[in-house]
Amino acid sequence: MDSAKDEQIQATTDLTTAPIGQALLLFALPTLGSSVLQSANGSIDAIWIGRLLGTEALAATTNGNLVMFLLTAFVFGFGMAATILVGQSFGRHDIATARIVTGTTVGAFVPLSIVIAIIGWFLAPDVLTLLGTQAEIEPLARAYLQVTFLAMPAILMQTILMMTLRGSGDAITPLIFMAIAVTLDVILNPLLIMGSGPVPALGIAGSALATAIANYVSLFAMLAYIYRRDLPLRLRGAELRDLIPDLTILRTIFVKGLPMGIQMIVVSSSMLTMMRLVNREGVDTTAAFGATQQLWTYVQMPAMALGAAVSAMVAQNIGANLWERVGQITRIGVIYAVLLTGALVILLLFADRQAMEIFLGSNSPAIPVGRHIGRIATWGFVAFGVSMVLFGTVRANGQVVWPLIILFVSMYPVRLGVALGLHDMLGVDALWISFPVAMVSTLIMASILYLQGGWRKSSSMDLVLNEHRAPVEEISQTAEGALPCNARAPAPPAVLPR
Incomplete structure (x- = not known):
């Protein structure tokens, strides 16, 4: 492969130079x-x-x-x-x-x-x-x-x-x-x-x-x-x-990775607790909630994919010290999250009966209950999508503890507080209202973290990477030899200006 072609491939695969909107979408779609x-x-x-x-x-x-x-x-x-x-x-x-x-x-x-x-x-x-x-x-x-x-x-x-x-x-x-x-x-x-x-x-x-x-x-x-x-x-x-x-890198992976793993446990344990509350409302309500959960799995997927894509792109641009692009990636990610998640929410609201029938059958008495749950709660996933983008950005610079704290507060004091505290007033609807309330509270706290959290400061990851950083000459030679091989990365077909 000649030098010109090497440069072309390198340009089209470099997430620090590719057009942000196109690269982010082409990166998120395979993850989705x-x-x-x-x-x-x-x-x-x-x-x-x-x-x-x-x-x-x-x-x-x-x-x-x-x-x-x-x-x-x-x-x-x-x-x-x-x-x-x-x-x-x-x-x-x-x-x-x-x-x-x-x-x-x-x-x-x-x-x-x-x-x-x-x-x-x-x-x-x-x-x-x-x-x-x-x-x-x-x-x-x-x-x-x-x-x-x-x-x-x-x-x-x-x-x-x-x-x-x-x-x-x-x-x-x-x-x-x-x-x-x-x-x-x-x-x-x-x-x-x-x-x-x-x-x-x-x-x-x-x-x-x-x-x-x-x-x-x-x-x-x-x-x-x-x-x-x-x-x-x-x-x-x-x-x-x-x-x-390498013990230094391994320690960093453990310290940063443990809170992110615990987040998954927090979310899952909260859902198990909610399931116990739902089970008290009868078989039809439990079946309806189970079907709704299946549908919500797919509604939240674009948000999860965008969060992962934003995190990977932001990490590369932080490594290149391109902080202006970091902000642009986040803003475009937020727009995509609203558009993609919002489209699925609207689709599900218009086709809620047909969606419920996939899991419950056409004559199930749980279908009206499931449609009611969806109309009360599904819109909250738009806020969830924006939160995932903001979390993806701050995590890319090693800030992992505050997202864990925010999710814990949203899942337990907020969600369970609404579900239990308003049950006497609203009945079973308190359970369904607790979902969008928790998602909106997550978005509010995630926005404060993104705007005021100080996550842009140098992190322990910088120290680890600087400690292992190769000499400039070696980096240049390695990049020239290795980056073009990443031909599967998302990129437009043309040469991009640096």
């Missing part, structure tokens, strides 16, 4: 696609298990899925911290440090995930006892959970690799291999559950095994692709020593 695939995969797996094995088997999977969610939530936090460090390194054109961050993250979490898998296999019965699993479904739940633990190394490592790739500006490669994992999982589920020819019928364990096989195949295929395409974060030769964790 990955989220949709994950959610659809879970729904399809549930359909296979429910139809082929019955309701008891479907109930048994809840325990395994909860454990998998909790573990993935923690890894998400650490992966997000690694994403920010990789993004800031790319913004500085310091690919060597980005590889050290990637090597440290992988080198630390591969052995950890293997240990989790082994311990989880043997302690699965104790975990189920701790979760209060009913005796009649315990054997099914144990078989499913044990194999789920065996899948965890692949699932966790794919999560880490996909997030670090996004930090480098590559959102397409994670989408490709998420699609491969989901496709294999969907195909293998009925085959391994029911058996066919030489393949034995494994029942509920077959569903978990399908997930394991799909994720291991996808993981190794992604690694082969990374090395074949010579993507910037691959480690070769002497660089393989970067798999020995």
